[in-house]
Amino acid sequence: MSSIVIKGVQVMSKGGGSGKEKDIYIEGNLIEEVTDVDVRRREAEFVIQGHDKVAIPGLFNAHTHAAMTLLRGYADDMPLQDWLSEKIWPVEVRLTEEDVYWGTKLACLEMIKSGTVFFNDMYWHFRGSARAVAESGLRAALSAVFIDGFDEERAKEQMRMNERLYHDSKGLSDRIIFVLGPHALYTVSEESLCWVRDFAERHDLLVHIHLSETEEEVKSCIDRYGMRPVEYLDSIGFLSPRTIAAHCVHLSRRELALLKQHETKIVHNPASNMKLASGRMPYEQMKEAGLYRNIALGTDGCASNNNLDMFEEMKIASLFHKAFTNPTVMPAEEAFELATVNPARMFRLNSGAIEAGKLADIVLLDLKNVELVPNHNLISNIVYAANGSCVDTVICDGKILMSGREVEGEEELKEKAREVAHRLVNGS
Numbered sequence: 142m143s144s145i146v147i148k149g150v151q152v153m154s155k156g157g158g159s160g161k162e163k164d165i166y167i168e169g170n171l172i173e174e175v176t177d178v179d180v181r182r183r184e185a186e187f188v189i190q191g192h193d194k195v196a197i198p199g200l201f202n203a204h205t206h207a208a209m210t211l212l213r214g215y216a217d218d219m220p221l222q223d224w225l226s227e228k229i230w231p232v233e234v235r236l237t238e239e240d241v242y243w244g245t246k247l248a249c250l251e252m253i254k255s256g257t258v259f260f261n262d263m264y265w266h267f268r269g270s271a272r273a274v275a276e277s278g279l280r281a282a283l284s285a286v287f288i289d290g291f292d293e294e295r296a297k298e299q300m301r302m303n304e305r306l307y308h309d310s311k312g313l314s315d316r317i318i319f320v321l322g323p324h325a326l327y328t329v330s331e332e333s334l335c336w337v338r339d340f341a342e343r344h345d346l347l348v349h350i351h352l353s354e355t356e357e358e359v360k361s362c363i364d365r366y367g368m369r370p371v372e373y374l375d376s377i378g379f380l381s382p383r384t385i386a387a388h389c390v391h392l393s394r395r396e397l398a399l400l401k402q403h404e405t406k407i408v409h410n411p412a413s414n415m416k417l418a419s420g421r422m423p424y425e426q427m428k429e430a431g432l433y434r435n436i437a438l439g440t441d442g443c444a445s446n447n448n449l450d451m452f453e454e455m456k457i458a459s460l461f462h463k464a465f466t467n468p469t470v471m472p473a474e475e476a477f478e479l480a481t482v483n484p485a486r487m488f489r490l491n492s493g494a495i496e497a498g499k500l501a502d503i504v505l506l507d508l509k510n511v512e513l514v515p516n517h518n519l520i521s522n523i524v525y526a527a528n529g530s531c532v533d534t535v536i537c538d539g540k541i542l543m544s545g546r547e548v549e550g551e552e553e554l555k556e557k558a559r560e561v562a563h564r565l566v567n568g569s
């Protein structure tokens with residue numbers, strides 16, 4: 142079992158301030174002990190000097206489509222439907238498993254460089270993503286895109302594929318969680334949704350779905366089923382604490398109450414919602430409905446963000462809601478919890494805090510980075526001033542993935558990803 146000691150590092154305290162310097166001992170994939178400096182003089186395989194650094198829990202990206210990094214900047218500033226049908230979908234039909242592998246590798250690199258240790262993904266070619274995650278050292282919840290287009294044959298195919306993937310997932314890295322990914326109500330039939338509901342219950346699986354992202358989506362649900370999306374999902378018994386609903390932009394108060402009743406989880410994607418002008422679900426209303434602990438933040442895919450930096454996402458989330466209400470809404474401490482403790486609980490991971498017994502998912506920020514000077518208030522700096530480039534070291538599952546901002550194989554990976562992205566978009 143490998144061991145690491147981080148010597149003399151400031152450890153973020155509860156509530157977000159930077160505490161006094163400590164030594165953090167990591168044994169295997171767990172934090173064994175956080176002690177005062179030099180009280181133990183134990184040998185460790187790796188020694189990290191923590192001076193001028195602060196240790197914070199690694200960040201969680203609770204909704205993304207990682208391989209879409211290949212489409213970063215490919216199409217912007219368009220209405221959502223045109224953007225999808227003219228630009229994104231025509232390229233996505235050409236994707237191969239190899240493309241998804243390289244796109245996900247690129248995404249993992251970007252996430253490591255910006256202090257993210259976990260992401261929740263839904264994309265094509267599951268096996269390509271799984272291979273990239275296994276190699277990257279990150280954690281991920283992965284789901285294949287389940288779309289049947291209301292076609293019975295396609296539905297059966299998707300069910301069989303998911304059964305197979307679930308079965309095979311037992312042989313994957315412990316850092317990968319297999320999740321079911323019914324895409325959305327406008328692309329998946331009721332029969333398939335019920336199959337997902339039952340399969341998830343039988344095997345205790347999480348379910349990742351896009352929900353009420355746009356107003357048109359809500360209208361189409363009312364046209365088809367005579368109910369709003371959450372009411373409909375409730376009527377077929379689909380909602381549970383295992384359901385992870387991305388976006389949730391257009392919800393009535395009754396729908397919020399239903400989500401609370403079932404302890405369904407919500408992933409808020411403020412940058413994507415603003416860029417695609419999807420709308421704003423008032424954060425204060427979600428909180429009033431008692432949903433605070435059930436909310437996490439996500440970047441969504443790179444084609445609609447256009448990066449995977451969770452520091453930026455925390456800031457955007459907080460500013461987005463303040464802009465329409467008042468400056469006290471979503472204070473920095475809350476924005477930080479939406480990217481750490483809340484998603485850790487959501488994905489059933491003993492992570493999201495730096496304490497003995499927790500998984501060793503630790504990010505060291507460089508306090509010499511100009512955005513962190515001066516350091517009157519660490520949590521304020523993290524949410525409102527920092528960005529991914531303040532990250533110096535990333536440890537995930539007890540392994541050092543980045544040290545001094547260096548990640549092994551970075552240049553070769555970027556070169557290859559550039560090539561794959563160019564071929565994908567230009568066809569040669």
Ligand SMILES: [Zn+2]
Binds near residue numbers: 204205206387441442
């Ligand atoms: Zn999405």
